[in-house]
Amino acid sequence: MFEFKQRGEILEKFLNALKKCPLFAGLSDDEILTSLKCIGAKVRKNAKNQYILQAGDCTDCISLLASGTALVIQEDLWGNRNVMTNLMPGDYFAEPFAAIPDAVLSVSVVATENCEIVEINMNRLITMCSAACSHHNRLIKNLITAFAQKTLLFNEKITHMSKRKTRDKLLSYLSAEAARQGSLSFDIPFDRQQLADFLCVERAAMSVELSKLQKEGLLKTFHSHFELSPNATN
Amino acid sequence: MFEFKQRGEILEKFLNALKKCPLFAGLSDDEILTSLKCIGAKVRKNAKNQYILQAGDCTDCISLLASGTALVIQEDLWGNRNVMTNLMPGDYFAEPFAAIPDAVLSVSVVATENCEIVEINMNRLITMCSAACSHHNRLIKNLITAFAQKTLLFNEKITHMSKRKTRDKLLSYLSAEAARQGSLSFDIPFDRQQLADFLCVERAAMSVELSKLQKEGLLKTFHSHFELSPNATN
DNA sequence: ACCTCTTTGTTTGAATTCAAACATACTTGC
């Protein structure tokens, strides 16, 4: 564990990963470096298969994966394990837990390769420094935007998932996607299996519904392209 | 539409509602007033049944409901209407859309009584004022905490909902609740119908599963009290 | 051209959930 100012050369290695992180959107390489120094970011390493964070821990740092890969997992009381996300360089994690004082982690993070992690103390991130460094404000705005985006994303997903039937989940998702892209003709970023996983339904059942919807004239689809017909039988 | 500094007496009427809002947690009455002036909050009124916000609009303001009641609703392309939340005085809304530049509202907000709404420009809220007013920092921290809390809440709900079977949804929820409360013996904030709605399952089917789980010795429950047995048959 | 792998749609019986009843215990107000 060491601070950036003492090991400038390490930064070069991390910059490519950090630049991918939405937290640093709109900042130049130099500005990212300055910010990290200003906030007192630290680097830690974890060997493959080590726990980076463990459910039950507390943390007041938002963590950026600088190198390696990791899994966010969740285990329930009876040992059922669930993979939530897989993390790539540039991804960040633990941010909601770090933002809530004394929040206890409900997930664990395990390194699936040797990892290097940049830790940023949330309090120092969201407390304006006395030097009032010009990039600090931008960082705070980026953080808020990142949270807001995740909120919207989750909100939409819950809307789709809360529908009881596969058909309704599909219509909810496709309707939202058309609105988001501003056109009744659009591509989705999923293949059939991924879409089924996203909506938490069986791919087979979903395929059946898609066929029905096409026969009823509500939509046309080929691979990941969709065209909706608002004025169908109804 | 008018600014607070010109109409101080209006504030008194709103203080009770605003004090309930987590955005102002830790601020005294005077500090809330000072902050609202500093940020340039504005008040608007909407008559019953009017749209306060409409899907497709843009807004750069986080809105606080000061008086009255309203509904957050969502309509899909085929006219299916869905009530997302009902808003009470002290609740806030539209915050994720305000935090993302040029984000288009995917929900509408309709007044169900005559409403008074305090609008706070998100940019002025998250940009530190030159006077560096001491409460401004606290507001920004509160905002981030509020976003983080919502992220955690949604994250958990998605975890439960993504389970395919009623039984697994129940175990996922109860497991998380036990962890959150730090005890295998705990109360939940729902009655049976509310729990079923929260997990998006049928109350009857859920009741059946709860009975089975009790017969299998995995848990005991009476009304909203639960006791989990981690070392059951498995 | 041929083979293999992937993606998508279809089918089928079993499992699960839905929807609508009804029964029972408890509250609440009179």
Next chain:
DNA sequence: GCAAGTATGTTTGAATTCAAACAAAGAGGT
């Protein structure tokens, strides 16, 4: 104490989804 209302558990047939298999079409490599 009684009536009406509410919360919870149970049952049942119908609708839906699951899980596993198979078919067809296309992509990619040799």
